[in-house]
Amino acid sequence: MSQDLPFAFGGPPLVARLRVAPEDFRVDEQLSFGASGSGEHWLLHIEKRNANTAWAAGRLARFAGVPEREIGYAGLKDRHALTRQYFSLPAKKGADLDWTAFEDAEVRVLDATRHARKLQRGALIGNRFELVLREVNGDPAAAEQTLARIAADGVPNYFGEQRFGRGGGNVAKARTLFGGRRFERKERSLLISAARSELFNAVLAARVEAGNWQQAIDGDVFQLDRRSAIFGPETLDELLRSRIDQGEIHPTGPLWGQGELRSQGEAAALERAAVDQSPDLATGLIACGLNQERRALRVRPQNLSWQWPDPATLHIEFALPAGAYATTVLRELATFAE
Numbered sequence: 001m002s003q004d005l006p007f008a009f010g011g012p013p014l015v016a017r018l019r020v021a022p023e024d025f026r027v028d029e030q031l032s033f034g035a036s037g038s039g040e041h042w043l044l045h046i047e048k049r050n051a052n053t054a055w056a057a058g059r060l061a062r063f064a065g066v067p068e069r070e071i072g073y074a075g076l077k078d079r080h081a082l083t084r085q086y087f088s089l090p091a092k093k094g095a096d097l098d099w100t101a102f103e104d105a106e107v108r109v110l111d112a113t114r115h116a117r118k119l120q121r122g123a124l125i126g127n128r129f130e131l132v133l134r135e136v137n138g139d140p141a142a143a144e145q146t147l148a149r150i151a152a153d154g155v156p157n158y159f160g161e162q163r164f165g166r167g168g169g170n171v172a173k174a175r176t177l178f179g180g181r182r183f184e185r186k187e188r189s190l191l192i193s194a195a196r197s198e199l200f201n202a203v204l205a206a207r208v209e210a211g212n213w214q215q216a217i218d219g220d221v222f223q224l225d226r227r228s229a230i231f232g233p234e235t236l237d238e239l240l241r242s243r244i245d246q247g248e249i250h251p252t253g254p255l256w257g258q259g260e261l262r263s264q265g266e267a268a269a270l271e272r273a274a275v276d277q278s279p280d281l282a283t284g285l286i287a288c289g290l291n292q293e294r295r296a297l298r299v300r301p302q303n304l305s306w307q308w309p310d311p312a313t314l315h316i317e318f319a320l321p322a323g324a325y326a327t328t329v330l331r332e333l334a335t336f337a338e
Helices: 053-064 139-155 166-176 183-211 237-245 265-275 279-287 324-329
Strands: 014-018 027-030 041-049 082-090 107-115 123-136 221-222 249-255 295-296 303-311 314-321 335-338
Touching: 041 053, 053 082, 123 139, 123 324, 123 335, 139 303, 166 183, 166 279, 183 249, 183 265, 183 279, 221 295, 237 249, 237 324, 249 265, 265 279, 314 324
Parallel strands: 014 335, 027 082
Antiparallel strands: 014 123, 027 123, 041 082, 041 107, 123 314, 221 249, 249 295, 303 314
């Protein structure tokens, strides 16, 4: 569970409640492109409340009379939230749809534009969050200091609890998958992702405990901020360290798979030691045919701002790149009561 992972700033100074209402967790998906304006698909901008992505996709498919498998979306969004995200679906030849006639208690079509192709997973550049923490208790001055440090230094880029399923059970199920149990393709993919995320979090936790998750060590591989480009290892010099301090680049950790680690020296030794604590997961991922990849160890929220409408309520806004979790930012600030 995420609260068992080490904290970057000494532990959360607050206790609060989150998602008291869906409107307390607002997410606005940001695509990497705009609608083409013509083509054989619809690109829909929708708002959903208290509904997960798959459920919303099903409602849209039924209205359009197309198979649910034809629905495209860039990323999964939480159910217990008010989210705005994009979907695509094929437009039937010789027919048009009046999307103003779509009615649903939890899903609203904000815009519908023709588009050239199906929306692919991962096509977003990030998400914008507006969050409300309620019934806040703790040290407001310490919270202000933590928020300032998050704005300046970022946070460890852990995979969030959503990746691991209820009670973290996806990792245990992944072990049964690697032991020979059969799962449907969709669930199998989720379990493989959970196993990979578990190993990445273990490596990152070791770096946090060592105090160098946001610093370069010998043999590190680096990722450009908010881009997929990877480079290194390189000789550690003042220019490289300055680029890290300014947030232009981040050290990375492994997304486990077959092949040699790209990291070397001290970084590679730390990564192998962390992964060796779960050899069954590492072996299972290799057997699945995944290749070694890398993920940034640090994520820096953009345009982080906050205000206290009253002493027991905290509003926070920020943007994150694709693949990063708002809950990973919030865990440094608060422990959340049920």
